[in-house]
Amino acid sequence: MARSNKPIVWGPFAAGGTLTAFLTPALVTLTLLAGLGHVPDVLAYERLHAIAAHWLGKAALITVIFLSLWSVAHRLRITLYDIGVRADTGVAVAVYSAAGLASIAAAVFLFRL
Amino acid sequence: MGERLVELEVLRYHPESDSEPHFQRYSATCREEWVVLDALNHIKETIDPTLSYRWSCHMAVCGSCGMMINSEPKLACKAFLRDYQGVIRVEPLAHFPIERDLVTVIDDFMAKLARVRPYLIPKQEKPVSEGEYRQTPAELKRFKQYSMCINCMLCYAACPEYGLIPKYIGPAAIALAHRYNQDSRDGGRDQRQEVIAATEGAWECSFVGACSEVCPEHVDPAGAIQQVKIKSTVDWYTEHLMPWLKK
Amino acid sequence: MAEEVSRKPYVREMTYRWIFRHPRYLRYMAREFSCLFIGGWTLLMVWGLKQLAEGPAAWAAFLECLKSPASIVFHVLALGFATYHSITWFNLTPKALPLQIGEAFVPDAVIAGAHYAAWALLSLVLLKLAGAY
Numbered sequence: 001m002a003r004s005n006k007p008i009v010w011g012p013f014a015a016g017g018t019l020t021a022f023l024t025p026a027l028v029t030l031t032l033l034a035g036l037g038h039v040p041d042v043l044a045y046e047r048l049h050a051i052a053a054h055w056l057g058k059a060a061l062i063t064v065i066f067l068s069l070w071s072v073a074h075r076l077r078i079t080l081y082d083i084g085v086r087a088d089t090g091v092a093v094a095v096y097s098a099a100g101l102a103s104i105a106a107a108v109f110l111f112r113l
Numbered sequence: 114m115g116e117r118l119v120e121l122e123v124l125r126y127h128p129e130s131d132s133e134p135h136f137q138r139y140s141a142t143c144r145e146e147w148v149v150l151d152a153l154n155h156i157k158e159t160i161d162p163t164l165s166y167r168w169s170c171h172m173a174v175c176g177s178c179g180m181m182i183n184s185e186p187k188l189a190c191k192a193f194l195r196d197y198q199g200v201i202r203v204e205p206l207a208h209f210p211i212e213r214d215l216v217t218v219i220d221d222f223m224a225k226l227a228r229v230r231p232y233l234i235p236k237q238e239k240p241v242s243e244g245e246y247r248q249t250p251a252e253l254k255r256f257k258q259y260s261m262c263i264n265c266m267l268c269y270a271a272c273p274e275y276g277l278i279p280k281y282i283g284p285a286a287i288a289l290a291h292r293y294n295q296d297s298r299d300g301g302r303d304q305r306q307e308v309i310a311a312t313e314g315a316w317e318c319s320f321v322g323a324c325s326e327v328c329p330e331h332v333d334p335a336g337a338i339q340q341v342k343i344k345s346t347v348d349w350y351t352e353h354l355m356p357w358l359k360k
Numbered sequence: 361m362a363e364e365v366s367r368k369p370y371v372r373e374m375t376y377r378w379i380f381r382h383p384r385y386l387r388y389m390a391r392e393f394s395c396l397f398i399g400g401w402t403l404l405m406v407w408g409l410k411q412l413a414e415g416p417a418a419w420a421a422f423l424e425c426l427k428s429p430a431s432i433v434f435h436v437l438a439l440g441f442a443t444y445h446s447i448t449w450f451n452l453t454p455k456a457l458p459l460q461i462g463e464a465f466v467p468d469a470v471i472a473g474a475h476y477a478a479w480a481l482l483s484l485v486l487l488k489l490a491g492a493y
Contacts, residue, residue: 002307002311003306003307003310003311003345003349004310004311004312004314004316005349006312006316007345007346007348007349007350008349010316010342010346011346011349011350014343014346017445017449018449020398020442020445020446021445021446021449021450021479022446022478022479022482023482023486024398024401024442024445024446025439025442025443025446025483026482026483026486026487027401027405027486028401028435028438028439028442029439029483029487029492030487030490030492031401031404031405031426031435032432032435032436032439033492034423034426034427035426035427035428035431035432035435036427036432037427038492039423040487040490040491040492041490041491042489042490042491043423043490045412045416045419045420048412048419049412052409052412061409065402065405065406068398068399068402069399069402069403071395071398072395072396072398072399072402073399075392075395076395076396076399078319078392079389079392079393079395081277082273082274082277082319082376082379082389082392083376083379084375084376102402102403102406105406105410106406106409109406109409109410109412109413110409110413112413113412113413126370128366128367128368128369128370129365129366129368133370134370134372184381184382185381185382207372208374210369210370210371210372211369211370211371211372212367212369218369250463251460251462251463254460254463254464254465255460273378273379273385276374276378277374319392320452321384321385321388322384322388322452322455323382323384323385323388325455326384333455335455336455336456336458339452339455339456340456340457340458342456343456343457
């Protein structure tokens with residue numbers, strides 16, 4: 001029996017789960033407020049553009065996006081198995097790729113700023 | 114305290130005559146203060162001697178009488194009739210093959226307990242003449258909780274991952290491994306990691322937490338498994354990112 | 361001599377119906393399904409980043425989309441599920457990271473409570489800096 005390499009996917013999952021636990025509710029609140037007509041200052045084009053243009057802003061945004069998507073992907077993989085979808089390897093490839101591709105897309109958009 | 118008419122719907126299975134299990138209903142006059150085990154004993158003694166089930170201490174320390182009572186894993190000696198209304202459904206512990214009636218095949222569980230090397234493997238062997246392995250109360254406290262397991266298997270019945278993935282080592286076995294890993298007298302963690310840090314070890318757990326909820330001894334196997342995951346992850350990244358660090 | 365007893369252990373099938381066996385499994389599923397909303401919202405934000413990169417007009421269009429009824433409903437659900445994820449995560453943290461000081465373990469409520477306090481503080485600071493209030 002060999003020790004599993006699960007930590008490769010579990011480490012980022014745990015980090016992402018912790019990050020989303022602390023951050024996501026507040027962040028969702030911001031975009032909810034925007035949707036309700038009270039656009040918070042940070043979501044005004046100039047403010048947000050300034051943050052996203054700065055290398056620190058880029059680093060923060062890509063980290064939050066990647067870790068959030070990764071932890072979501074991992075959870076989705078587990079949940080699908082729980083409800084009876086047996087093709088774990090296929091599901092794993094699909095969900096982690098999706099998280100990776102979306103993160104790369106985000107990075108591309110960020111670097112266009 | 115008085116009496117009460119209790120209806121039990123029990124899953125029966127006699128391999129010599131049945132192709133599959135079926136429910137049988139019993140009506141028994143029971144004392145109000147009885148537990149389900151008392152009702153079963155009463156039924157076996159006065160109504161149906163063919164009913165088979167495991168039990169021993171009748172005081173929730175031996176771990177023998179685990180069964181599904183209204184779809185919840187419980188010790189039959191700790192399930193009080195007064196807590197149930199209507200027909201009480203009694204089935205063998207979930208996720209184990211049925212041997213006969215309420216008796217399950219527990220070979221898989223026994224094998225997994227043995228696989229985690231549930232004994233002290235001292236860092237340095239020393240002869241008896243050199244004295245005892247000493248331990249402070251704080252060092253004892255570090256693993257005491259995980260030593261309280263009575264091997265009742267309620268956690269395996271509660272764990273959906275064990276039900277879905279029969280190879281999964283399971284809550285009690287991993288908690289037992291953790292008990293030894295946390296023991297200051299022990300040096301065998303490396304060997305146990307080969308079992309509990311494998312895919313079918315802690316990694317099949319998705320932290321449902323049902324195991325800890327049903328555990329009659331408050332061992333908290335779920336907590337033990339998460340601690341194993343975290344330690345294993347730290348180990349893995351340390352090994353792979355900083356291989357020059359020797360343990 | 362004892363009779364030979366023939367063994368024929370019966371294996372009960374495991375279906376997805378285990379989810380409905382007890383409320384705790386439903387709560388677990390709710391926690392796991394929070395990932396769909398957190399993931400959905402994050403992907404929405406990735407699209408927003410694309411709009412941001414395309415300029416003020418595209419960004420204004422994105423903000424308009426956020427005002428749609430579908431978006432509002434999604435956001436309310438996402439906020440609920442994200443909060444449920446946070447609560448369940450913080451409540452489970454003490455189990456995964458027990459803290460022994462001397463002989464005693466720090467009570468679970470203290471560890472979880474510290475996380476809740478940090479979460480509240482962080483959220484308030486974040487919302488303030490963002491100009492939400």
